[in-house]
Amino acid sequence: MNIKTGDRLKIECYKHNGYLDRTSDEATVLHIDDEMLVVANNHTKLTEHDGKSHTTNEPAVLFFYKKKWFNIIGQLKKGGLFYYCNIATPYIIDGKTIKYIDYDLDLRVFPDGGFKILDRNEYRYHKKIMHYTKELDLIIENSLQELIKWKKENHPPFNHKNVKDYYQMYLNMSKNSPAN
Numbered sequence: 001m002n003i004k005t006g007d008r009l010k011i012e013c014y015k016h017n018g019y020l021d022r023t024s025d026e027a028t029v030l031h032i033d034d035e036m037l038v039v040a041n042n043h044t045k046l047t048e049h050d051g052k053s054h055t056t057n058e059p060a061v062l063f064f065y066k067k068k069w070f071n072i073i074g075q076l077k078k079g080g081l082f083y084y085c086n087i088a089t090p091y092i093i094d095g096k097t098i099k100y101i102d103y104d105l106d107l108r109v110f111p112d113g114g115f116k117i118l119d120r121n122e123y124r125y126h127k128k129i130m131h132y133t134k135e136l137d138l139i140i141e142n143s144l145q146e147l148i149k150w151k152k153e154n155h156p157p158f159n160h161k162n163v164k165d166y167y168q169m170y171l172n173m174s175k176n177s178p179a180n
Contacts, residue, residue, distance in 0.1 A: 003032050003093055006173060009039065010097045011062075013088070016130045021102060023047045027062060028173060030166050037064040037091060037098065040170035061166045063157050064091035064098060069143035071100065074163035080111025081160055083151075087143050103140050107147050109158065115151055117144070 003009070011024035024046050027039035042059035063072040067090055075082045085107040088100045104123040109115045127137060149155075156162040 003029055003037070005029050005031065007096070009093075011039075012097055012099045013086075014099065014101045016101055016103065016126065016132065019049065021049045027098065028170060030061070030169050030173075035066055037066075037093075038062070038166055039064070039098070040166060042170075042174075059167060059170070061157070061163045061170070064100070066090050068146070069103075069139055070147045072147075072157055074157055074167075076163070076167060081163060082111060083107070083109035083158065085109070085147055087140055087147070105140060105144055107144065107151070109151055115148070 007029045009027050009029060011027055012020060013022040015021050024041065024044055026044045027041045029037065029039050031038040038061065040059065040061045041056070043055050043057070045053055045055055047053040058078075059076045061074040061076075063074075065071065069087060069089060071086050071088050071091065073084045073086075075084060086100075087103045087105040087107075089103075091098050091100045093099075104119045104126055106118040107115055108118055123140075126132070132140075151158050157166075
């Protein structure tokens with residue numbers, strides 16, 4: 001499948017055991033190259049593993065990587081730019097769907113630059129019941145440290161301008177979309 005700017009994709013998030021955990025109905029491709037895929041959405045439907053769904057409250061710009069074990073979501077909230085970062089496998093494209101495996105550990109970055117590691121207990125629990133290997137555990141811990149380093153160094157997309165520029169691109173595409 002040849003993905004290009006402007007294409008609309010779905011997103012599927014899995015757990016280590018192959019269980020579909022969450023889906024997102026729509027993401028518009030803003031950029032794709034050999035290293036990463038950038039998509040955006042606004043008020044998109046998220047469906048959880050239990051079948052319950054809700055619509056996101058704000059626009060988001062999502063950064064998926066081909067060789068990094070994390071993805072980064074810039075959330076443009078009324079209170080400022082927040083980041084929600086998932087420790088996860090590099091993404092793959094299957095048809096018109098972005099797929100990855102989520103490994104529970106998350107990094108939440110606040111508009112003031114502060115951050116917090118989330119879901120350590122969930123990670124430990126899944127590591128035990130799904131029998132993560134030592135090698136996988138090392139990849140996950142190293143990826144979390146790399147993500148924190150990126151944040152501390154204001155590596156894109158943590159420099160804010162990156163997210164805002166992509167969001168403006170998304171708005172321009174949405175304005176010019178035949179559906180509008």
